[in-house]
Amino acid sequence: MASKFINISLKVWRQKNANAKGAIETYKLDNVSTDSSFLEMMDQLNEQLINERKEPVAFDHDCREGICGSCSMYINGRAHGPETGTTTCQLHMRSFNDGDTVYVEPWRAKAFPVIKDLVVDRSAFDRIQQAGGFVSVNTSGRTMDANATPIPKDDADKAFEAAACIGCGACVATCKNSSAMLFVGAKVSQYALLPQGKVEAKDRVLNMVRQMDEEGFGNCTNTGACEVECPKGISLENIARMNREFLKAALSAE
Amino acid sequence: MSKSAILSSSIAKKYWMAITGLFLCLFLVGHLLGNLQLIFKTGEEGRRAFNEYAYFMTHNIFIKVLSYATYISILFHSADGLMLAIQNKKARPVNYVYNNPSANSSAASRKMAVLGSAILIFIVLHMANFWWKMKYSSDPMPIHTYVVSSTDQTGQPKTDTLYYTHTPSLQPIPTNPMIVVKNGTELYFKDVNVKVGDAYKDLHKIVMAFFGKSVNGAPTNEYALFAVILYVLAMAVLSFHLIHGFSSAFQTLGLNHKKYTPSIQVFGKIFAIIVPAGFAIIPVLIFLSR
Amino acid sequence: MSKLDSKIPDGHISQKWADYKNHLKLVAPNNRPKIDIIVVGTGLAGSSAAASLGEMGYNVKAFCFQDSPRRAHSIAAQGGINAAKNYQNDGDSVYRLFYDTIKGGDYRAREANVHRLAEVSGNIIDQCVAQGVPFAREYGGLLDNRSFGGTQVQRTFYAAGQTGQQLLLGAYSALSRQIGLGRVEMFNRHEMLEIVKVDGKARGIIARNLVTGELERHSAHAVIIASGGYGNVYFLSTNAMGSNVSAAWKIHKQGALFANPCFVQIHPTCIPVHGANQSKLTLMSESLRNSGRIWVPKKKEDAAAIREGNLKPKQIAEDDRDYFLERRYPAFGNLVPRDVASRAAKERCDAGFGIEANDTNEGVYLDFSSEIRSKGKQTAFAQGDQSPSDEKILELGKKWVEEKYGNLFKMYEKITAENPYETPMKIYPAVHYTMGGVWVDYNLQSTIPGCFVAGEANFSDHGANRLGASALMQGLADGYFVLPYTVSDYLADEIRTGKIPTNTADFDDAENRVRDTINKFLNNNGIKSVDHFHKRLGLIIWNKVGMSRSEKGLTAALEEIAQLKEEFYKDVFVPGSSDELNPELEKALRVADLIDLGHLMALDALQRNESCGGHFREEYQDAEGETLRDDEKFNFVGAWEYQGHDITKEILHEEKLKYDFIKIAARNYK
Incomplete structure (x- = not known):
């Protein structure tokens, strides 16, 4: 599998805590390997944010092999993103194209209140x-x-x-x-x-x-x-x- | 526990939706079979068949029970549905900024509440137009009369306008000043106050007039085209409601089986197309044949 | 060596546990509600312990850093769980499971512990079935089994490729029941950051509420650590991102000895590394070695052509393939133990036969085409087709494979975008499990009285190498069937203690230690992310304390790690504050402990001048490259005692291993 690198624009829900009002923030992220998983792409974004001394995006994740059920992002209007039968950690960036805009939001439900950014309870x-x-x-x-x-x-x-x-x-x-x-x-x-x-x-x-x-x-x-x-x-x-x-x-x- | 479970739990509410929904599907079939009298038989024959059907539907005791069940079902289905829709809305206080629901579900399945509300509005209008007129309007309903052409003793052609009555074996009752109508449909000899027969209300005429077709030169609805379009649209909405609703009801009742569910789904789709189409074709044909 | 009293009971190996249990002290039911127990971690060991102790009537507080106890990393175990049930009538027995485990561990595990594990293995299966764990079954309705590495019987119970998930959900359901009944209080999204000792006994913990950042004091009469292994010291491993050594390391710093840290299992079948941004490695269950054959090309030029993309594996003729495990180990073939298989793969790749086009060319094939053909033919015959066509055979064969390993194949395809039904899987060893851990005695009690350690977090049962499908067995054995007895024995003396107050100097001190560390990180004002240091640590440990170790490499590693530690404390940047959900802070606290632990691993690997199990010292191998154990000098458990900030100062204690019921032999899988 030949690696390819793409540049994407991310629109991520940022919310300081459960009581704060959240909003979508836009980030540009370059040189994302298409072999990276979606969460590795998020790691890359966070590394970029930390280097800019900004606060990284909080998101739930753990096993990164599709079994713990921690990861929970609503990506481009769909739970766990565009592929079916896939968790976010198993979604790979080869599902996206260069120049894509990608929306990332937390689960939305009264019973799942947002704790911070993309993390819900x-x-x-x-x-x-x-x-x-x-x-x-x-x-x-x-x-x-x-x-x-x-x-x-x-x-x-x-x-x-x-x-x-x-x-x-x-x-x-x-x-x-x-x-x-x-x-x-x-x-x-x-x-x-x-x-x-x-x-x-x-x-x-x-x-x-x-x-x-x-x-x-x-x-x-x-x-x-x-x-x-x-x-x-x-x-x-x-x-x-x-x-x-x-x-x-x-x-x-x- | 069990009492409250049956009445108030989310699953119980769904049961009631499914049961009332399926019952209303049955009602639709009955209603359609009746309505088809409007087009399957033409002329006086069709008119009689339809008015007899209308009479039967309003007087048979068994049908009466069913019709009350239907009213209750409609009310319950609407109220329960509304309650569920409100609860469901409340279950997601903050919406997604970007959502792509069409990737995983059909529009019909997601719009049941909107479709249902539209159908409810249609039902109200529909009942005001026909059912209420038939049953409760203070305006006297037209009475079913028909014209017979014959020759008199002298061999001259003559026409008689006769009441279409429940007792056709008796002497035909002509419309003339000797006969008066009491209580809507009862025919009396004016002079001696003796009941001579029961006439039929002429719902057929109202329907025809409503959709633009004049029977025996009666005046017609000047907005008939509008009415036809509205009716057809309403049936389209009904179709979408049924496309999801029919098989959904089976799923809710737990009737999901690898072997049978595909057939139920196919049947549901056919049902959802055929029945509303059957309803819709009637006013169209009436309008076209005006 | 007074520090290390293993408390192994006397008597014949098969009677030790039964006799011992009969003489343990008990706590009467009316006294149990007066006693508090803390359980840290909710994997198989933690959940089962918390559920069992709660059910007995103790007040249990359970902690996990995940958002639900069900997400602990036991959930990711794929292949299965061993039990000496002998349902397949192939000569299995408790003794044989015991023997296989000791031999698989290269004679570096305690006999008595391992025998107890084998004894209770059958009960685990009974228990899980009673809990509604949906194990795979045969058409007759009875339980199915498969083989795993290092054994010649079929004793592995499984639920597709999700056995760990099903077992954990079973334990989680038992735990949930106790939570619902109010006998266990659950603290999700809480991380233990310190142990509190009162008069030398474990009396509580300081936990951080990861959502609010609040530091909480929790007291108890006993503390159970079931926090898993430390594989994340390598950064890239099959562990979950959150898996960490902190709970174990905190008790180590407070006096619990840490045993055999250099014993790490490198699992042979993982998906190879793809690039610099990779965050973790994914395991392909060992069960695949039941059906897959491992090979590399015989010719170096073929390997090179494959890497360059000029040749496809299917184009390599049968005679040009080197099925190196079958060649080297004909008796066990592809089912040799994990350490052996891993080293063999590394040997081929180091020799230039690797087939993966990544920086290190590290990858070998795991090929299912033979199995697809043979099973396809079998199925066709079973269906009455005596002369099936080629297509029919392939179709049926693929179907058979799908039924057995469908989810694994799907997972592989998702990650690599290659279809393993058509082309062989590419695999390479990756860090998977850590046999080392907190030293515990026969009661699973650490050298801190009242502090027990269970599951992967302790060192007890797997010696220098763990056999496949034994980790799940050990976790549940510890939690369901060992701790309830041994913890009660300890607590029998605590019935008069009363509630332990948390407004004491001991709790103040512990909390202040935690607060100071947190503040130090937040005010550090460094320049580099935590991951930056974690990745560097991982590279050092992988290259020098990985599959093959040498004195030279280890000495260099010690220096590099010390250097890294200094830089870490100077340059790490932790954004955010302490009173909120702050994943970077969590990571920093964990990586700080992993650096120390990594240091100790190198130290331990350096002192162990022998090769055994997962610990392969290049200086100690035979002519064929097999491990050379030194049973004279190194038949001991090496347990380290913390001596402060400088890890090189730690003191090694030796617990000699005695084999009374097993004859020590060279480990031979040929």
């Missing part, structure tokens, strides 16, 4: 998980043998596909309603598909949905944007499954 996801995203089994290791309950491969695979969610919040960011249904649907589905999770299925779905609503996420209108932008390709089937689980639970719970 996604702890709402943690609280949803705490409301029921688990199997209530003690950690003693004194459970039954792992192979005591065979699980149909198809169910196990589907549970895995749902569990592949990295909790990045792209679904919320891209949804015009800031709905968290894909995230919650994936969690509910993972456990609903496995025999270990079925025991608590009713309480789980009711509690997680209640918490989701309390956090101020919007409602799902099935636009399907989340599925398209999800870096892990989590399917809308998971939302449908949650809807089924919810109906079962709401109708039968006492």
